[in-house]
Amino acid sequence: MRVIIGPDPSLVYRPNLNQEHKEKSEYRNFESGGLIDRVYNTYKLMHTHQTLDFVKKKHCEWSGCGHAQMKMMEAVMSLDKLVDESDPDVDFPNSYHAFQTAEGIRKEHPDKDWFHLVGLIHDIGKNVALWGEPQWAVVGDTFPVGCRFQDSIVFRDSTFVDNPDDKNPAYNSECGIYKPNCGLSTVLMSWGHDEYLYRVMKFNKCTIPEEGLYMIRFHSFYPWHSHGDYMHLCDDSDLRFLPWVREFNKFDLYTKTAELPDVENLKPYYQSLIDKYCPGVLNW
Ligand SMILES: [Fe+2]
Numbered sequence: 001m002r003v004i005i006g007p008d009p010s011l012v013y014r015p016n017l018n019q020e021h022k023e024k025s026e027y028r029n030f031e032s033g034g035l036i037d038r039v040y041n042t043y044k045l046m047h048t049h050q051t052l053d054f055v056k057k058k059h060c061e062w063s064g065c066g067h068a069q070m071k072m073m074e075a076v077m078s079l080d081k082l083v084d085e086s087d088p089d090v091d092f093p094n095s096y097h098a099f100q101t102a103e104g105i106r107k108e109h110p111d112k113d114w115f116h117l118v119g120l121i122h123d124i125g126k127n128v129a130l131w132g133e134p135q136w137a138v139v140g141d142t143f144p145v146g147c148r149f150q151d152s153i154v155f156r157d158s159t160f161v162d163n164p165d166d167k168n169p170a171y172n173s174e175c176g177i178y179k180p181n182c183g184l185s186t187v188l189m190s191w192g193h194d195e196y197l198y199r200v201m202k203f204n205k206c207t208i209p210e211e212g213l214y215m216i217r218f219h220s221f222y223p224w225h226s227h228g229d230y231m232h233l234c235d236d237s238d239l240r241f242l243p244w245v246r247e248f249n250k251f252d253l254y255t256k257t258a259e260l261p262d263v264e265n266l267k268p269y270y271q272s273l274i275d276k277y278c279p280g281v282l283n284w
């Protein structure tokens with residue numbers, strides 16, 4: 001894990017101006033680019049160790065939300081110390097990405113303040129990496145465990161060879177341990193920041209509408225929302241929420257530019273949304 005602490009000048013982010021005018025087709029390039037080794041290594045570890053057993057253990061470990069007490073804005077700003085090692089598009093602290101996503105949504109959906117807030121907070125579950133969790137159990141795309149790993153998962157061919165579930169006939173059929181159309185809410189996803197934050201929001205009774213909570217829970221499930229895999233596990237409510245997840249994804253992905261937002265200026269607006277939807281000290 002790469003943690004940026006304090007004012008060490010070697011770690012201060014300097015924008016790569018070549019990235020400023022990126023075409024949409026240039027995002028999520030998992031084949032080449034300056035960050036590719038770091039990205040591949042993170043996914044290799046993730047796809048080796050994320051098994052059904054592992055995910056069940058993580059649910060037990062994190063679901064009680066007894067690890068810390070923190071206000072929402074503190075959690076957002078703690079991402080100053082985290083660079084996501086699975087992301088081929090950015091090499092700057094995640095707190096900037098939070099404000100970039102939120103501001104992108106605010107521009108196109110000015111009337112939906114809860115959506116702006118979802119943009120701001122969607123990745124703050126990554127703060128568990130600052131509490132010692134390895135990045136392969138926190139960041140990156142998610143996928144169901146307990147059933148066949150589908151071809152659209154990134155680096156599918158080369159990174160699951162040491163995952164015992166891939167060879168287990170109870171887990172490697174199309175549906176595995178699940179019933180067709182059981183609904184994604186009953187499916188165990190590879191453990192990461194999506195499911196963790198969803199649980200934190202529920203635990204703390206945050207009042208963001210259900211579609212917003214759904215975006216938080218499944219925004220990293222690219223094999224589903226961007227590749228159309230795993231539809232056989234979906235129920236009607238998953239299909240109803242899918243357009244919301246796709247709408248969110250536009251901003252999560254394409255607002256990643258080298259042009260960094262003026263965070264201090266933006267904070268008062270987003271604090272007002274926090275006060276409305278998830279005020280006070282939260283349990284993490
Ligand atoms: Fe995310």
Ligand SMILES: [Fe+2]
Pocket residue numbers: 097101122123252
């Ligand atoms: Fe994100």
